[in-house]
Amino acid sequence: MSVKVAINGYGTIGKRVADAVSCQKDMEIVGVTKTKPDFEAKLAVRRGYKLYAAIPERVEVFEKAGVPVEGTIEDLIQNADVVIDCSPGKVGAENKEKYYEKAGIKAIFQGGEKKDVAEVSFNALANYEKAVGKRYVRVVSCNTTGLTRLLYMIKQNFGIKKVRATMIRRVVDPKEDKKGLVNGIMPNPIALPSHHGPDVQTVLDVDITTVAFKVPTTIMHVHALNIELEKDAKPEDVVEVLKQEPRIMLVSSEDGFTSTAKVIEYARELRLRYDLFENVVWEDSIAIVDNELYLTQAVHQEAIVVPENIDAIRAMFELADKEESMKITNETLDIGKFQL
Amino acid sequence: MSVKVAINGYGTIGKRVADAVSCQKDMEIVGVTKTKPDFEAKLAVRRGYKLYAAIPERVEVFEKAGVPVEGTIEDLIQNADVVIDCSPGKVGAENKEKYYEKAGIKAIFQGGEKKDVAEVSFNALANYEKAVGKRYVRVVSCNTTGLTRLLYMIKQNFGIKKVRATMIRRVVDPKEDKKGLVNGIMPNPIALPSHHGPDVQTVLDVDITTVAFKVPTTIMHVHALNIELEKDAKPEDVVEVLKQEPRIMLVSSEDGFTSTAKVIEYARELRLRYDLFENVVWEDSIAIVDNELYLTQAVHQEAIVVPENIDAIRAMFELADKEESMKITNETLDIGKFQL
Amino acid sequence: MSVKVAINGYGTIGKRVADAVSCQKDMEIVGVTKTKPDFEAKLAVRRGYKLYAAIPERVEVFEKAGVPVEGTIEDLIQNADVVIDCSPGKVGAENKEKYYEKAGIKAIFQGGEKKDVAEVSFNALANYEKAVGKRYVRVVSCNTTGLTRLLYMIKQNFGIKKVRATMIRRVVDPKEDKKGLVNGIMPNPIALPSHHGPDVQTVLDVDITTVAFKVPTTIMHVHALNIELEKDAKPEDVVEVLKQEPRIMLVSSEDGFTSTAKVIEYARELRLRYDLFENVVWEDSIAIVDNELYLTQAVHQEAIVVPENIDAIRAMFELADKEESMKITNETLDIGKFQL
Amino acid sequence: MSVKVAINGYGTIGKRVADAVSCQKDMEIVGVTKTKPDFEAKLAVRRGYKLYAAIPERVEVFEKAGVPVEGTIEDLIQNADVVIDCSPGKVGAENKEKYYEKAGIKAIFQGGEKKDVAEVSFNALANYEKAVGKRYVRVVSCNTTGLTRLLYMIKQNFGIKKVRATMIRRVVDPKEDKKGLVNGIMPNPIALPSHHGPDVQTVLDVDITTVAFKVPTTIMHVHALNIELEKDAKPEDVVEVLKQEPRIMLVSSEDGFTSTAKVIEYARELRLRYDLFENVVWEDSIAIVDNELYLTQAVHQEAIVVPENIDAIRAMFELADKEESMKITNETLDIGKFQL
Ligand SMILES: NC(=O)c1ccc[n+]([C@@H]2O[C@H](COP(=O)([O-])OP(=O)(O)OC[C@H]3O[C@@H](n4cnc5c(N)ncnc54)[C@H](O)[C@@H]3O)[C@@H](O)[C@H]2O)c1
Ligand SMILES: NC(=O)c1ccc[n+]([C@@H]2O[C@H](COP(=O)([O-])OP(=O)(O)OC[C@H]3O[C@@H](n4cnc5c(N)ncnc54)[C@H](O)[C@@H]3O)[C@@H](O)[C@H]2O)c1
């Protein structure tokens, strides 16, 4: 069986998920939607995706621009088994009500939606099983995905008493040219703790408190983590454990990885769009002080949730169990192959 | 008695300290040094400061540029009781050996020097008494000063078991145009914990672990603090305590302080060079979770150490006790007057 | 006679104009408006300005926040002779229709408005006389003011055949923390030539073509100018001419002015808010190639229009002729005093 | 015959040229050099390139880091027909003297070298023939290459009386994390005109005056051009001509290309490392005013010189004439295929 997948919102996340789906044998893209006939729309067509109008009234706009669509989102989901909603935050919930509910289609939502948009919030490592057979699943945000993967590995191996995380976030994605913060640091939110902790708890049972900031960079988030462990551990034990998980990549300042700028320079050599599906942990940041683990990781916000979307599909359609699904996803996306 | 003060290195810190000294009745500037006849040198002359060459061989360079000097650093310290060394990091130690030792003059060093350059590391609130009568004193760095002030207040009032601090640092000062990090986040250092914790411990006895990052902004550092308290406390108790200390200013998002950009916009209304001698703590960031205090503060790196330099002089020359000195410094520099 | 001035919109421009008016003997501020009780509103009150609600329905919001207003914009303009509208672009035209027309009050608008909001577009040097006795005057934008001042001086002294200007604009003001362009260069507009040329022509008769870009900086605009002269000139002649005009300041790389970062560092020493009311021209950028003058200048967007607002009031109320008004404005604002 | 190519300096330019050479049938990479065993060195090995030490004394450093080298630059050039020197600016001239002269090897230098390092400065479109059979060739810089390609096309088709170009340059490459300009605009050089004009004249006979600035962005340079034409032309004629040249890509704001951020977002979909070998000209910026052509283009500094290096090899070894070489290079690198 090949699951028919529709992408609603072919933007930063949507285009990556579309390509990742196309690499799988057990699923296929039946169409993608755009709201405007811009270069992303034209590229979708060049890539061979069937293009639909996300907003039915705009069909004409596409035609005028010489980028004809095959129909609207409503037409698209007729032919699909599942829609991956990659529209901007909050819009997914509207799309659910407007289209997905009545079409009776399964849907995956992204981290910009509130958790109650779906039956379950999802991270492949942490709670694959919870999504099995479900109709509505939400893949948690980039920051939450990055935190969860790492904390899952630590929890499984050392036990976690408490996590304190400081998140230094890229203010906007690289393609953005209207919004931003040009010179400054923004506590976001100002009121502590931030919502990221509770969001992690939708997928992983862990005591966590988070604080978050936005800074004027576009390429990656960085997380400074403090983790109180249940079991004794030495830095090399932690390294050992993290090396086992393909979705976590270790880098080191010895190799010249002095900042996220260097990490992305490396990524540019590896995959189109310099996608880093893996968490990037600085091996030399791993330290234990009073049995508290300190660690710094970087997260490529545009890419990290992509494999989780693939696994979510497999879980929802019961195509594979966790281990098998993650293995296939990793292989098809070359995840875990670029550890130096 | 008026203590005769020489400023060696009229740069970012030096020019501010010079002006702050000039506001005091018990001390006066007898001269400042520069290495080059640039606009800062010309401004020093316009301000009425006697200009000397920091590097004796460069006297001629000044003359050629039409900015005559009164002599060299060696001449300057002949007429001074104390030199405040505001040269770039590590250069202070060289200046000490080359000039201050043999001239038998007292000296204050800045945070870019190693702690052993001086007999004591200094923060007015935390250890004023330790500098009394000393010959060599080091005012700790901007980040350390910011941390120490805050932690001192918390420790005095609630007791501190442990501090975990994440420091998000401006990568360069606003005037810098050759160095930087343009798009990225740099763990700095990568190996955890950072040296900032031990630096705090040179002035305050507290259990602290720090991690630090550089981000592409010029205006302020931001500290995300987690403080395990000894006594129970409510957020309003912490607010109450911090409000008592003039060198700490509370701001709130309700007033529109959503980022360091807004804090500096406010500062531009208050003092020349938009100097914020005060720690800036977001009142609405103060939270207590499991008896751990969370709090976010911003530090104006160019200005925060200025009052400490003034107090250090008073301590070294036994001009006043801690309370009196801080009171005079605060009054003359309008510290604590701008709480909204 | 003291002209009673109301400021509608106490933001970046409004607060500066308010303070500049307060420095004059022949005019006074009778009140300023804000839409929100944020720190700028509180500062207005601290400065001694009477605060009014720019949007009548919001009076309550101010009261709830403990920042009572004296009334609304409608009350304010009852007591004023002229309102300086410093509201965001396009809002001035709405305010005119809603309030100023029926109140019969004179009004000055800023550069964010279309030219037809007023009877005349204004630049003190270029066309002071045109505003004499007028009811509605528009002070042209920061970029246009900067271009006009410079071109006026060149035209008067050497004649101008044609101007080609490239404008490299700061993307947002320093206080902005939501909008921006973080990493990139934006042709703005993309279609050439830009509207800046025609805007210059509203105040100065000159053949000019402009192109414009936005870049990720907050502090100053930069203009790269190419000016075909009518008369022969040598670079030193141009320097000579520009030195005569107090509203133009010459800087040189020899003094360390290597970028706008250094220019602002200098400005921070001079005036509160580091306001540069003067055009800043790099003396060593002045070159003549094939009788075309090349020249680079920087414009402090937040401050440059402030003196023009003052002069506009004098013209509208016939308080002084051009020469006299500019002289008083210059003296009261220390314009022309900081040439190194 | 397959020309054996050595890359001396596997950095930003070197790694791209290496991969481009590998796509050709008539040449092959025999080895690349690095000065340090960092991630770029490790990637070179992963890519299958033989690694050599650029600095002979450092062989041991590589060994210690577990990245053994095959030998030194001296060994490498024994086995090569031509060395492409991609070392940092000015180092190429030293390498020439130290190694290439005595080895009797042909060499290509990059734009960071002075023009007299080579017999001829090179741009494929403009002066391919001049490099035929030569021993030392310098491929001009990214900015000069971008200017030259465009001006060549305009000159051939419309004739050029005079060019005035303003260059808004990315301050550092994306991987850089120590240098930069964080908030400001830097005239660079301040003294006008800039050296870029004369550099264009090393490859194309044209009257050109240039001015240049650095701004805080990493991704692309932008050129604002004013070109006095000899023949009459309409914007659509210019579009027509530029569309003929595969190394020039036209983009339009209608497709959403509102800034260099969007251009790079597009490039990320096309080639690894988001390399844009093509000039990117905004079609809607093309305007004619008084028979002067206005036009804005963006240049991806890291990639634009890559095809020119390939063509330079063919010219030096007389492997093909201009048309044939450019055709092969274009085809193998997919140049000209991504015009929307
Ligand atoms: N960009 C990230 O860093 C990131 C990371 C993880 C999760 N997410 C989440 O992914 C989702 C998508 O974010 P993105 O960054 O890809 O945004 P984006 O703006 O790049 O793409 C959104 C796409 O949705 C389309 N769209 C707009 N309105 C629509 C509508 N009514 N119906 C359908 N499509 C519509 C837009 O045309 C656009 O192509 C959000 O929930 C976001 O929070 C984003
Ligand atoms: N800028 C900050 O954020 C900051 C904050 C706190 C502490 N500090 C510390 O203050 C000290 C000064 O830093 P700064 O930011 O003012 O640097 P700066 O570069 O702005 O100024 C240094 C000055 O020293 C002069 N100088 C250079 N060599 C000299 C020499 N051999 N002898 C005497 N003077 C010399 C330079 O001309 C310059 O005027 C450093 O120790 C630094 O770590 C800086």
Ligand SMILES: NC(=O)c1ccc[n+]([C@@H]2O[C@H](COP(=O)([O-])OP(=O)(O)OC[C@H]3O[C@@H](n4cnc5c(N)ncnc54)[C@H](O)[C@@H]3O)[C@@H](O)[C@H]2O)c1
């Ligand atoms: N900032 C600059 O660089 C600059 C330079 C020259 C000219 N200008 C022009 O000056 C004007 C003001 O710009 P600014 O930068 O000071 O903006 P700003 O956003 O800093 O200030 C605008 C002020 O107007 C107030 N306001 C909002 N809505 C209002 C309304 N309906 N009625 C009255 N006041 C209202 C806001 O509260 C704010 O205080 C614009 O026309 C702008 O184009 C700005």
Ligand SMILES: NC(=O)c1ccc[n+]([C@@H]2O[C@H](COP(=O)([O-])OP(=O)(O)OC[C@H]3O[C@@H](n4cnc5c(N)ncnc54)[C@H](O)[C@@H]3O)[C@@H](O)[C@H]2O)c1
């Ligand atoms: N980066 C650009 O935007 C760009 C564009 C066009 C031309 N160029 C020119 O290309 C050349 C290379 O620049 P880059 O940006 O690739 O620099 P880079 O710093 O990215 O790479 C330079 C490489 O040379 C190596 N190197 C250092 N010293 C060496 C030595 N003594 N011998 C041999 N190799 C040495 C370094 O290890 C590094 O790998 C320069 O001439 C530069 O001006 C650069």
